[in-house]
Amino acid sequence: MMNIALGFDKNFAAYAATTIKSILLHNKNVTFYLMYDNLKKSDIKKISEMIKAHNESYHWIDMSNEFNNLFTGNWKSKTLYFPLRLPSICNDDRILFLDADTFVTGDLSEFYNQNLDGYYLAAVNDYGMLSDLKTDNRLKLGNDTVDIKDYFKKTRGWNNTDMQRYFNSGMLLMNLSEMRQNKVEEQMIDSLKYNLFAFPDQDCINYVCHDHVKIIEPKYNFMVIFKSTWSRLDDEQKEKLIAYKEEKERPLIIHYLLKPWKRPQDNLPFSKEYNKVKLSTPYKNHYCRQEIFQMRISKNGTYLRLFNKTIFEL
Template sequence: MSGPMHVAVAFDLGFVPWTVATMRSVAAAGIPPGGAVTWWLMPAPDVPAEVLAAVVEEGERVGDPQVLRVPTELDELPLSSWRMMSSRISNAAYYRLLLPDLVPDSVDRMLWLDSDVMCTGDLTELWQTDLEGALLGAAVDIGSPTVGAATGIPGLDPTVGRLTKRSDYFNSGVLLMDLPRCRAAELSTRSLDYIRTNSGKLRFAVQDAMNVAVDDSWLRLDPRWNDMDFFRFEQELGAVDETRIIHFAGKKKPWQESFPDGPLRDRYLTYLPRTPDLTAAR
């Protein structure tokens, strides 16, 4: 597949350092020699101009950064009725929902990465994956592998669409999106409609909304492209050779002092920015 790899990230001021760490890991390990990447940066309104400029400069080191401005209405949406979820995420998590509508039509696919992931190997194979007519590619969520797990998707009508309680449920931390198909399926509108309709009982708001909107039209990616079982790297040192993206899903993050010391945390910390313009939010 010719042309650059397109990678999108979103962040509020508090997540700037972790977003830069994700970008650095992709630049260091995910882009093959001679490869090109276009960064699609989606900053929240609380990110000052000077901080955004520093993130853009970071992107310019390896790639072509483009800034997407997201409508402010997304920053007013409710996050989750679950305290443990609403305390860990921000409204920037919603920004991925608008990627099909905000990115120019000339871009036909996009790799979305959460800001708590670390790339550990070449992403070319993932980028070139044949989506076989699906709207997107994603990995099954190991913590909630089916639609009916973890109390089920709030407000899901089993008589509408193809989803049942036994359907696979994907994690939205790593997404390979076919943008034209997402536009045709009105992914953005359908996802946001779900969030607004179920605003009083949201669970995993972004993931639930996307699973409902995608309606089982997604390609199951191998877990090595979104590996959430990251603590096994401390036990199986060879496993890191297979995995390409580690996703620090859940409460424990490698930038926290409570995260266990070891090779995994050490590797992540090498990507963490140290300059004041990128760490003031920490």
């Protein structure tokens, strides 16, 4: 049996449904923990019926009274904080948390049941952060901008080796029993009271769990990133990712930091498969603005696209 958690609101219901459907197509004996805020009853009904059709179970957890008035940065939604509460939401020994912009391509059971003794969680390096660290980028911290390495050195006390272990929070295989034993949930919540984080949830989890994380292969959280981010990665990092980027190998979990529904013209890795699965959900007729209408007039090209079909291109 596997526990899998997601957190989302009405703006991400269609994409969460696609993530859930991708899990259902390849996995059995799953219990979903669906943490939500500002979600329509119709969304709850659609997703519940989809899960029931596969004979799997689910729990809806209303998070509307949690994490109010906290800094969310560019993300605009407090749903990013929801995984911090999973040690008290789920009473089992472990749970897999996935962002609602992820896509599962196969059987998760071997990955889910890996040895986590002594670790709070398993996660994958954040290659966007590694790219930024390499080029000494600056990041926004409240109303200021700061050097990224200074941010980690001065506010976290990290050295360069510590920074290279920074992980992405869009996929977290959580050892809940270990986290409860060491009061990790309480530590994370407290850290939000006394720290200003540039990437609120992700920095918080990295800050508290840094010395107790099992860093695993990128196939378990292959992040679809900007070309500029890719260009700054070193050759060793690119070598780990290139087969997935070119669709020569299939990662087990794909994480769309670039959204296929916002960038349909880009043919992102595995986006055709993603869109095919979306069509098998109750949201097959859901389109965001970029999918309905795209027009560009510039020296780099001119085109008009409607519902992902090119009307003209020059």
